[in-house]
Amino acid sequence: MKRMQLVRPLRNCCKSSPMSHLPFAKKCRLKSKVANVKEDRKLADGPLHEDDYDALFACLAEYTDRYKANNKVHERVSWLSRIVRLKGQSSDPVRILLAVSGGADSLALMVLCHEWCQRADIGIELFVASVDHRLRPESGDECAYVAQLAQERGLSHRTLVWEGEKSHANLQAEAREARYRLLTDYAEEMSCHCLVLAHHLNDQAETVVMRLLRGSGVSGLGAMHEVQRQGRLTLLRPFLSVPKTRLVASLLERKIEWAEDPSNNKKSYLRARVRAMMPVLAEEGCSPERLGATARRMQRADAALSTVxxxxxxxxxxxxxxxxxxxxxxxxxxxxxxxxxxxxxxxxxxxxxxxxxxxxxxxxxxxxxxxxxxxxxxxxxxxxxxxxxxxxxxxxxxxxxxxEPGRNPLESPLFLQKPVDWLGLCSVRLAGEVDFGDERPVLHALGQEGRLIYEMKAGFLKSGAWNDDNLPVPLIEALPSVWWRGEPCAVMHWSNERDKPAFRVEFEENDTIFSSNTDLGRMI
The missing domain is CATH 1.20.59 (Chorismate Mutase Domain, subunit A)
Known part of the structure; x- marks a missing residue:
């Protein structure tokens, strides 16, 4: 069994509780190693202190103000604008989720973010989640270690396990998808408004080089963004301008251990090979700081193009x-x-x-x-x-x-009061009181047969200025529809006043980007 490698003697594991982790360490037979930290470390590589916190975390509010000015803020991220303004004023604290794996970066995120919230007295409730991918035998111990550190700080922690078979064809991408899926589901379960990640300056620099090797354009070379919508969540990365050395130094100063994932050094992974190249690039002037600056310039260019x-x-x-x-x-x-x-x-x-x-x-x-x-x-x-x-x-x-009609032939069963996602475009929910019996309603594309049946039940399609005369037939047949007892009973954007079902069907579209343009007569 490979052992979790920790970076300081375990007797100094936690500043607030010097010996609390020693029994845990003995039980897991953990090793410790001392990092190669020079005593004459420059200030730029030194630990983060309270004076850095406001600039580090208050940037979230700055992004929120810009998004609000552009009318692009969704209700789920409206909490960002309140972070700096509601110190001690909110009776309902805002919930945010921290993704913490047990590595130095994410442990620093948990520790520093908790210290910031405590010092600033901001109405935020932190939750911590660790994903156990079950790819290494020691991963469970690492999640337990994070749980103990979180408990000492009064933070709620949950270990999320990636179950099922793992494909080794593209394991990193598959693990990343599973990780975000588990974290997204847990965030929604706990009513968290966003997910905070610990990606730092060195991660950003590696991403820029990887994108360059793949021939990416302006958007790709922008790499990771501090604020980013992904599916149903908003991702926040407050450390993108912070080098890893400062996060490591922050943990060393607090005498907090962390785990090293040996897969980070596997040369079969592109990121590990790029990481090994970074010192050579830095000698030629291509430092993480310059690569990070390049990413910011690409993001500015990308934003300008996106405006058009x-x-x-x-x-x-x-x-x-x-x-x-x-x-x-x-x-x-x-x-x-x-x-x-x-x-x-x-x-x-x-x-x-x-x-x-x-x-x-x-x-x-x-x-x-x-x-x-x-x-x-x-x-x-x-x-x-x-x-x-x-x-x-x-x-x-x-x-x-x-x-494309017929592209998505799968059926999704529907249940009362339980929203079901449709291709990430909308959610469908059934409301009312009805006994479906053994024949449960299902959600799938309308199709040709469904279109003919529904025209007889509800008349020809009419949705605002759109109707069956100014729409292609295949477009209509691709509409999401709810079927019950062998026929469609509700179709998205197709009103039915003639033959309503015994239950109510609610189609809720995800964010729209074209709502200001309604001049159908001018356009078509």
């Missing part, structure tokens, strides 16, 4: 039923290539769901097809990323983007 793209969607695109889009083709073709590719990428994420968009080579092929259709005024259909592009539909100057 957002304006295009507000002015030249319309939401169609079922998270579909109508886009003005001539306005699209008038833009530079970089903007066109960004529009395609954003549109595909909006229509198909928040999965990874197609690679650039496929976006370039679709862009060429759209320009060809416009120049030749030739209507055609193409598919990419699970979506149909219906160009110059009925001779109109534009194109529809909608999910």
């Amino acid at each position: 793209v957002d304006k295009f969607f507000q002015d030249e695109a319309l939401e169609a039923p079922g998270h579909s889009l109508w886009v003005n083709l001539s306005s699209y073709c008038a833009l530079a290539e970089e903007f066109r590719l960004r529009i395609l990428r954003k549109a595909l994420i909006y229509v198909a769901g928040p999965a990874y968009p197609p690679r650039e080579i496929k976006l370039l092929a679709m862009d060429e097809a759209l320009q060809s259709a416009y120049s030749r005024q030739y209507a055609q259909k193409r598919t990419v990323g699970g979506c149909c592009f219906d160009m110059l539909w009925r001779g109109k100057d534009g194109f529809f983007i909608y999910r």
Whole structure:
């Protein structure tokens, strides 16, 4: 059994309780090792102190103010604007979740964030979660160690276990997906508003180099962001400008141990190979600080480009039923290539769901097809990323983007008062009091048969200014629908006043980005 390697003698494990971890260490037969920390460490590599905390953590509020000015703040992240303003004033503390693995970075996050909250008297309740991937025998001991440190600080801790078979084809990516899924579910269970991660400056520098090796563009070279929406959560990374040496020094000063994951040094992983290259790059002037600065510059450039793209969607695109889009083709073709590719990428994420968009080579092929259709005024259909592009539909100057019918044949069972996610685009919930018996309602795409049945039950589709006459039939057949007793009883964006079911069906769309544009007559 490989042992968790700790970095200071265990008798000095915790400042507040010097001997509290010694029985635990003996039981687990843990080793300790002294880090190579020079006594003449420069101030820039020294520990973080209380004077650093406000600048370190108050930056969250600055991001919130900017997001509010741009009308991009969701209710789930509204707590950020209250962090600095509600010191001791909130009767209901804001809940945030810290992801802590037992490594130096995440333990420093837990310790420093807790100290900041205690000193500033801010109405925040911290929760701690560790993910046991069950990939190493000592991972359970590491999670137990985090739980003990959290308990000493009065923090709630939960160990989340990744169960099931593990594929070794792309283990790191699979583990990362499982980790975020477990943390997201737990955050929602505990009503936490965001997830705080301990990525630091060295992580950021490695990410920039990895993205460069993969040929990433402006967005990719921006690497990790301090504030980032991911699915149902907001991710916060307050340490991105802090070198790892300062986090390590902060733990050493407090005589707190941490674990070293041996997989971080496995040369079979790209990040480990890049990490080994970093000292050589630093000798040539390519230091983590400069790479971090490059990431910030790329993020600024990315934000500037995104502003143009957002304006295009507000002015030249319309939401169609079922998270579909109508886009003005001539306005699209008038833009530079970089903007066109960004529009395609954003549109595909909006229509198909928040999965990874197609690679650039496929976006370039679709862009060429759209320009060809416009120049030749030739209507055609193409598919990419699970979506149909219906160009110059009925001779109109534009194109529809909608999910490819039959692309998602799976059925999801529905239960009363329990929301079910639909491709990350919307949630569906049943309300009311009804006994479904053995035949439970299910959620799936409407399809051709469902469209014909529902037209007889509810009449032709009408959703605001949209109707069956100005929408492609495949778009209608891709709409999410609730089926019960062999027929559709509710369809998203298709009102039914004739034959209502015995229960209420609620479709709740995720964030929309086109709400200001409603001029259907001008666009189509």
